[in-house]
Amino acid sequence: MKQKFYTRLGFRMTLTIGIILFLVFAFSSYTLIGIFTNDEIERTKKNCLFLSDLIIQNLEHFMISRDIAGVRNFFNTISKSAEIHGASIIASNGVIFFSTNPKTVGMKIPLELLDSVKNADKVFLEDFRKNEKIYSVLRRIENKKECFECHGRGKKIIGVLNINYTFKDSWTRVLYLRNTMVVSAVVSMGFIAVVLYFFNNLFIYRRINKLNRMVERVKGGDLNTKETFRVKDELGNLGDSFNDMVKSLKLAKQELEEQHKQILIQSEKLASIGQLASGIAHEIQNPLAGISGALKVIHSEMNDEDSNKEVLKMILEQVTRLSKTAGDLLSFARPSVPKKISVNLNEIIKQAIFFIQKQAEEQEIKIRKEFEKKSLDILVDPELMKQVFLNIMLNGMQAIKKGGVLSVDYNVNENKTMVEIS
Numbered sequence: 001m002k003q004k005f006y007t008r009l010g011f012r013m014t015l016t017i018g019i020i021l022f023l024v025f026a027f028s029s030y031t032l033i034g035i036f037t038n039d040e041i042e043r044t045k046k047n048c049l050f051l052s053d054l055i056i057q058n059l060e061h062f063m064i065s066r067d068i069a070g071v072r073n074f075f076n077t078i079s080k081s082a083e084i085h086g087a088s089i090i091a092s093n094g095v096i097f098f099s100t101n102p103k104t105v106g107m108k109i110p111l112e113l114l115d116s117v118k119n120a121d122k123v124f125l126e127d128f129r130k131n132e133k134i135y136s137v138l139r140r141i142e143n144k145k146e147c148f149e150c151h152g153r154g155k156k157i158i159g160v161l162n163i164n165y166t167f168k169d170s171w172t173r174v175l176y177l178r179n180t181m182v183v184s185a186v187v188s189m190g191f192i193a194v195v196l197y198f199f200n201n202l203f204i205y206r207r208i209n210k211l212n213r214m215v216e217r218v219k220g221g222d223l224n225t226k227e228t229f230r231v232k233d234e235l236g237n238l239g240d241s242f243n244d245m246v247k248s249l250k251l252a253k254q255e256l257e258e259q260h261k262q263i264l265i266q267s268e269k270l271a272s273i274g275q276l277a278s279g280i281a282h283e284i285q286n287p288l289a290g291i292s293g294a295l296k297v298i299h300s301e302m303n304d305e306d307s308n309k310e311v312l313k314m315i316l317e318q319v320t321r322l323s324k325t326a327g328d329l330l331s332f333a334r335p336s337v338p339k340k341i342s343v344n345l346n347e348i349i350k351q352a353i354f355f356i357q358k359q360a361e362e363q364e365i366k367i368r369k370e371f372e373k374k375s376l377d378i379l380v381d382p383e384l385m386k387q388v389f390l391n392i393m394l395n396g397m398q399a400i401k402k403g404g405v406l407s408v409d410y411n412v413n414e415n416k417t418m419v420e421i422s
């Protein structure tokens with residue numbers, strides 16, 4: 001079955017690594033951009049302070065020399081700066097009396113802004129104008145000894161300088177850094193993903209595919225398959241172990257096939273012996289039938305007082321026994337279909353015991369017949385069951401030491417009969 005690409009190990013590992021790299025790059029880029037943005041803001045604030053100090057110094061020079069025209073020209077020069085989006089001098093009552101924008105002269109600003117400057121040397125404000133970030137700094141203009149002639153000694157602060165400084169250039173640098181980092185991150189992730197895929201394919205996926213091919217061939221019955229794994233790492237060792245396992249399976253298969261051949265040969269020999277025994281039993285049984293018939297005729301014609309009649313009876317019994325043995329041999333060579341009839345289980349066990357009684361006496365083995373107090377009729381083939389019990393008893397006697405006991409009993413439990421021979 002063809003494997004879908006998104007279920008492959010290579011795709012999943014590359015995707016996982018790609019997501020991890022993306023998160024790492026995103027976090028690091030966000031952190032670096034934040035740090036750079038804060039540095040740019042601090043740099044902008046420092047520029048604002050530097051310009052405000054410079055403007056205050058120039059204002060003090062012009063005001064001490066009472067050069068009002070110089071002040072206006074100075075503000076006119078400031079208005080042409082690309083970084084400064086306006087500057088103004090605000091009197092202590094909140095009225096603007098100098099500004100880079102003449103239209104704002106005479107306007108009044110909220111006194112709350114002036115009050116905030118009284119307790120601080122500088123106040124920074126942020127604003128957005130036409131999608132452009134503006135930083136405003138308010139600096140107080142203190143009353144110095146040189147200003148006492150015009151402003152008197154009672155005022156500590158004679159005005160406030162307001163400068164609006166654009167963050168445009170700094171923001172452009174921030175955007176450039178952000179775009180550069182994003183492009184670099186994308187290119188780096190793509191390059192790393194390609195390199196990882198290449199090395200994963202070289203060191204992992206190819207060898208996994210080799211193992212898959214070997215498994216499929218072994219599943220198909222090919223035990224001659226073998227692959228070479230040059231890199232001796234975990235996968236290489238796994239591949240070598242798989243090769244050894246396939247080799248062991250091949251040897252085991254060969255051994256099983258050889259054993260199967262031997263079993264077939266032995267079975268053929270046993271079949272030949274069975275056929276031979278069947279032929280011999282058949283040849284013996286026919287004459288025995290004739291002998292048995294003749295003996296029965298002679299036995300029937302003899303007088304009851306004749307002493308040889310009892311001897312003839314014993315001979316007839318032995319002939320019958322020999323005929324039965326030949327019949328059993330024929331049955332063994334040519335198994336018959338079991339003929340189930342209702343018989344007494346005690347009688348079958350007793351007949352089996354009868355055949356081993358002589359051997360038990362020779363081995364001084366006592367047979368304990370614990371079943372004699374019971375009686376049970378069962379539906380079985382009596383001859384086959386007799387043979388089963390006889391075989392088990394003979395095996396038991398072979399395992400029992402001289403002077404031992406062979407116990408025979410049976411129990412009925414939930415319509416099941418269990419014969420115990422121990």
